[in-house]
Amino acid sequence: MSWLTDPNPALTVLIVAMLAPVLTLMAGAWRPASVRAVAVGTTALAFGTAIWATAIEPSTFSMMWIETWNVQFELAFDGLAAMYTLLATGIGLFVVLYAAGYMPLHREHKGRPLIDDARFFGFLLLFMASMVGLVMAQDLLLIFVFWDLTAVASFFLIGFDRDEEDARDSALMALLVTGISAIGVLIGALLLWQEYRTFSLPLIFEQMESSSTVTWAAALIMVGALAKSAQFPFHFWLPRAMVAPTPVSSYLHSAAMVAAGVFLIGRIFPLIELEPWLGNALVAVGSASMVVGGVVALTRDVFKQVLAYSTISQYGYVVVLFGLGGTYGVGGAMFYVIAHALAKCALFMTAGAVTEATGKSTLSESGGALRGMPLLAFGSLLAAAGMMALPLTIGFFKDELFFAAATEHGRAMQAFAVLGAALSFAYIGRLWIGIFLGSVKHEHRSIGALMTWPVVGLGILTAIGGVWVLPFRDIAERAASVSFRQALDLDLAYHLDTRPENVMALSVYALGVAVLLTERWWRNSLRALVSIGEVIGPAHLYLLTLRGLSRLSDRVHDFEVRDLRSRIASIMGPAGVLVGLAVIFTPTEGTFVIGPLQRSDIPLLTMVIATAASGVMVTLPRDHLRMVLTLSCVGYSLAVVYAFLGSPDVALVAVLIETIFALVLIAMLVLMPKSILRYEARLRPARWKLGRDAIVATIAGLMAFFVAWSALSRPSASTTVISRQIELTPLAHGYDIVTVILADFRGFDTLGEITVVAIAFLGIISLIRVGRLR
Amino acid sequence: MTTELHKIAARILLLPALLVALGVMVKGYSDPGDGFSAGVIAALAIALQLMVFGPGELDRLPLIRYAPYAVFLGLIISLLTAFVPSVMGQTLFTHWPPAGDSATVFGTLEFITAVAFDVGVFLIVFGFGVGVLSSFARAEARIRTSEERAARSDKDNSGKREAGNST
Numbered sequence: 050m051s052w053l054t055d056p057n058p059a060l061t062v063l064i065v066a067m068l069a070p071v072l073t074l075m076a077g078a079w080r081p082a083s084v085r086a087v088a089v090g091t092t093a094l095a096f097g098t099a100i101w102a103t104a105i106e107p108s109t110f111s112m113m114w115i116e117t118w119n120v121q122f123e124l125a126f127d128g129l130a131a132m133y134t135l136l137a138t139g140i141g142l143f144v145v146l147y148a149a150g151y152m153p154l155h156r157e158h159k160g161r162p163l164i165d166d167a168r169f170f171g172f173l174l175l176f177m178a179s180m181v182g183l184v185m186a187q188d189l190l191l192i193f194v195f196w197d198l199t200a201v202a203s204f205f206l207i208g209f210d211r212d213e214e215d216a217r218d219s220a221l222m223a224l225l226v227t228g229i230s231a232i233g234v235l236i237g238a239l240l241l242w243q244e245y246r247t248f249s250l251p252l253i254f255e256q257m258e259s260s261s262t263v264t265w266a267a268a269l270i271m272v273g274a275l276a277k278s279a280q281f282p283f284h285f286w287l288p289r290a291m292v293a294p295t296p297v298s299s300y301l302h303s304a305a306m307v308a309a310g311v312f313l314i315g316r317i318f319p320l321i322e323l324e325p326w327l328g329n330a331l332v333a334v335g336s337a338s339m340v341v342g343g344v345v346a347l348t349r350d351v352f353k354q355v356l357a358y359s360t361i362s363q364y365g366y367v368v369v370l371f372g373l374g375g376t377y378g379v380g381g382a383m384f385y386v387i388a389h390a391l392a393k394c395a396l397f398m399t400a401g402a403v404t405e406a407t408g409k410s411t412l413s414e415s416g417g418a419l420r421g422m423p424l425l426a427f428g429s430l431l432a433a434a435g436m437m438a439l440p441l442t443i444g445f446f447k448d449e450l451f452f453a454a455a456t457e458h459g460r461a462m463q464a465f466a467v468l469g470a471a472l473s474f475a476y477i478g479r480l481w482i483g484i485f486l487g488s489v490k491h492e493h494r495s496i497g498a499l500m501t502w503p504v505v506g507l508g509i510l511t512a513i514g515g516v517w518v519l520p521f522r523d524i525a526e527r528a529a530s531v532s533f534r535q536a537l538d539l540d541l542a543y544h545l546d547t548r549p550e551n552v553m554a555l556s557v558y559a560l561g562v563a564v565l566l567t568e569r570w571w572r573n574s575l576r577a578l579v580s581i582g583e584v585i586g587p588a589h590l591y592l593l594t595l596r597g598l599s600r601l602s603d604r605v606h607d608f609e610v611r612d613l614r615s616r617i618a619s620i621m622g623p624a625g626v627l628v629g630l631a632v633i634f635t636p637t638e639g640t641f642v643i644g645p646l647q648r649s650d651i652p653l654l655t656m657v658i659a660t661a662a663s664g665v666m667v668t669l670p671r672d673h674l675r676m677v678l679t680l681s682c683v684g685y686s687l688a689v690v691y692a693f694l695g696s697p698d699v700a701l702v703a704v705l706i707e708t709i710f711a712l713v714l715i716a717m718l719v720l721m722p723k724s725i726l727r728y729e730a731r732l733r734p735a736r737w738k739l740g741r742d743a744i745v746a747t748i749a750g751l752m753a754f755f756v757a758w759s760a761l762s763r764p765s766a767s768t769t770v771i772s773r774q775i776e777l778t779p780l781a782h783g784y785d786i787v788t789v790i791l792a793d794f795r796g797f798d799t800l801g802e803i804t805v806v807a808i809a810f811l812g813i814i815s816l817i818r819v820g821r822l823r
Numbered sequence: 824m825t826t827e828l829h830k831i832a833a834r835i836l837l838l839p840a841l842l843v844a845l846g847v848m849v850k851g852y853s854d855p856g857d858g859f860s861a862g863v864i865a866a867l868a869i870a871l872q873l874m875v876f877g878p879g880e881l882d883r884l885p886l887i888r889y890a891p892y893a894v895f896l897g898l899i900i901s902l903l904t905a906f907v908p909s910v911m912g913q914t915l916f917t918h919w920p921p922a923g924d925s926a927t928v929f930g931t932l933e934f935i936t937a938v939a940f941d942v943g944v945f946l947i948v949f950g951f952g953v954g955v956l957s958s959f960a961r962a963e964a965r966i967r968t969s970e971e972r973a974a975r976s977d978k979d980n981s982g983k984r985e986a987g988n989s990t
Contacts, residue, residue, distance in 0.1 A: 697855040698855045698856070698857070698860075701855055701856060701860050702859060702860055702863075705860055705863035705864060705867070706863065708863075708867060709863055709866060709867060709870070709952055712867075712870055712874075712956060713955060713956065713959070716956060716959035716960065716963070717959065719959070719963050720959060720962060720963055720966070783853070783937070785851060785853055785854055785855060785856075785857075787855070787857070788851040788856070788857040788941070789937070791857055791859070791941075791944075792857070792858075792937040792938075792940045792941050792944075793916070793918055793937050796905065796915075796916040796937075796940060797905070797915060797916055799901075799940075799944065800901055800902070800905050800916075803897070803898065803901060803943070803944055803947045803948075804898065806894075806947055806948070806951055807894050807895065807897075807898045807947055807951075809951075810891070810894050810950070810951045810954060810955065813954075813955055813958070814891060814954060814955075814958055817958045817959070817961075817962050818958070
């Protein structure tokens with residue numbers, strides 16, 4: 050209860066954020082019409098808490114979570130967490146407001162019930178909450194948990210229109226690409242644990258040294274982060290994710306999901322810095338994404354597709370900035386994320402608002418929306434200007450930092466930066482001009498204030514950032530100082546001179562305008578180029594892999610469920626082969642020992658041979674009753690073997706089990722229709738089938754033989770345990786060690802086994818009572 | 824195939840078999856055998872009655888009708904012995920009395936919680952054996968009666984159809 054009297058800011062932020070989806074879902078269960086209001090209220094509360102926590106000192110919270118692995122539930126509301134929490138909740142507030150206006154229209158289009166609101170806002174806020182948890186988590190396992198939670202929430206958000214196949218496929222693709230790559234994060238975390246025996250990032254940073262394990266760990270975590278940020282070659286999930294309702298796109302692809310990727314890079318940046326080639330890899334991947342995203346964005350016709358590819362391209366900038374490193378690189382990356390989130394979110398909202406108003410979603414069908422929606426046009430003009438890095442917007446400074454970082458790395462990087470920025474200038478300009486200027490091509494209906502004002506608000510914020518950059522700069526500086534592990538100073542101001550940054554900015558505008566004016570000439574050739582990329586690109590590879598895996602799984606499944614024989618064969622065969630490979634490839638010295646044979650062993654040997662002989666005999670009879678009886682013959686002979694070995698407990702159990710087992714089998718035979726039994730007994734399987742069965746049986750038998758042999762040849766490992774247990778048996782009030790082991794030393798195993806027995810019993814009884822058996 | 828001899832033998836064997844089961848369980852801590860073996864022995868004793876007298880016998884033997892519930896009673900007892908120590912701040916499966924302390928003795932039976940756990944195992948195994956065999960027997964009896972009924976109504980139906988055809 051100490052939290053109530055002395056609230057820990059980090060924990061408070063997480064709890065308040067987690068309350069948002071919970072309260073929203075509860076409101077949905079109570080009164081669906083109230084969901085939107087509750088969602089807005091709880092998000093505003095989360096944003097307010099985030100501002101409060103940012104204003105006071107950075108705080109941490111730590112609690113033992115999994116003691117055996119030394120995993121802490123460790124949160125820290127540091128600069129990096131503050132920045133991303135503010136983004137997630139602040140942009141989240143704008144998105145939720147917008148969605149409150151958008152969702153009624155969307156439901157109307159799709160003919161969905163009111164209760165869908167609860168599902169929508171529930172998952173949207175769950176995403177926000179897991180994002181808040183992710184950015185505060187200091188423990189790699191905790192990071193992984195929240196990371197996957199965001200993936201789960203995004204799956205349901207992207208696939209929100211679940212009746213549409215396209216939506217389901219896209220949701221699955223996003224989940225697979227970001228989920229499978231997330232395993233990289235987990236493996237990386239485990240590698241780091243192996244090296245430092247802790248998952249806690251602060252502890253790892255304290256003692257880290259450059260080694261190949263650490264480098265690989267950082268690289269694997271980077272792969273997960275890059276896939277989440279939709280970087281080449283994992284970028285293809287993002288354009289597909291545009292099937293989601295627009296609020297989802299504007300949230301996930303401005304401030305949340307893709308931002309999570311670069312956040313993680315920022316979080317583990319000290320590890321990446323250790324090895325130069327990791328930074329170079331980031332530059333390479335980021336550059337590729339910049340170019341691919343930018344070029345494709347220029348050729349797209351659908352608004353949201355333009356924006357999707359522009360997101361890929363612009364997160365490419367951020368990744369390049371991280372790769373370049375240094376004050377301007379890391380600081381610039383943070384600042385870029387803020388500026389991008391504000392402007393991109395507004396642009397996505399604009400696209401959705403225009404589509405709702407006009408019913409059109411492509412550039413070729415739209416134009417002249419300025420006249421009908423001047424306020425929306427104004428808001429999105431500010432946002433677009435921010436994206437295009439025009440002066441007097443926050444975007445100008447993001448490009449200035451980018452150019453400053455590039456200047457530190459020579460002429461080639463400078464030229465590349467100008468090219469990339471010009472691409473960004475061109476595709477955003479093309480989008481805004483295409484929507485709002487030109488001749489009026491369509492009617493439009495009015496949309497609510499809730500869909501316009503968030504755009505205007507974000508646009509004004511973008512403009513404010515261009516005049517009064519101080520608060521944004523502070524947030525970015527504090528975040529960068531966490532990644533950089535030292536305080537840094539970003540110098541952001543307008544300078545009226547010919548410093549390289551200004552020259553580069555001017556050449557960007559010139560180049561961008563040139564690209565826009567010459568669209569007629571490059572349009573067709575660029576489209577051809579892009580369609581080649583679609584044929585041989587990674588998206589195609591993904592599809593082929595998915596199809597191949599699906600076909601393979603179908604084939605295995607068809608074989609496995611065909612009959613009992615193939616089911617057993619598909620378990621025993623592969624298991625036998627694997628064990629056989631293990632036997633071949635492990636050093637076998639001392640593993641397979643043939644002990645001496647004495648006269649006193651003769652009875653035992655006889656019984657073993659008898660057991661083996663009855664085992665062979667089981668294959669002979671064709672009618673079921675005889676099969677059951679021969680089978681129990683094997684069991685009884687085995688019981689005699691145990692008795693000769695001097696283990697009366699096991700022998701007793703074997704006899705009893707064999708008896709009741711035979712009874713149950715015979716009772717089952719009685720239940721089966723006689724005609725089927727007779728038919729089965731007469732069946733003569735084909736010769737090749739008999740051969741196949743014999744091969745599988747031989748493999749499985751050899752496996753069991755070698756496993757048993759190697760286990761019996763090396764009893765030394767467990768003798769100390771056994772003698773210790775024998776020693777302890779009288780202390781446990783027993784004289785029969787087997788019983789004491791079952792009920793005391795290994796009681797937990799017994800408990801698990803008897804629980805299985807009880808569950809199996811429940812299954813048998815309900816199967817028979819319900820009459821599913823015949 | 825059931826003769827009088829079978830019936831007499833089954834009846835005579837019932838009580839001794841149950842006693843043996845009890846003995847095996849109680850003496851489990853000093854001699855071979857434990858709750859598991861005891862459960863199987865007791866279940867076999869009941870199975871013998873079932874085979875000789877048919878499923879109707881189940882309702883005549885006291886308490887055997889409730890044997891399936893023994894599975895869950897046993898599971899609860901075992902779970903309690905396992906988890907109650909954790910409520911009292913000890914690790915799971917801490918038996919009482921603690922190691923080395925003397926326990927109350929009654930013949931060869933020592934009153935220790937490990938025996939309670941074994942009783943749970945006994946109940947589960949006994950309930951499982953009796954429950955499965957008896958539900959098989961009941962299902963078999965049900966199938967047989969429904970087959971007989973079907974055969975009879977078939978005959979009736981064909982009779983009616985013939986009657987209908989003739990009118």
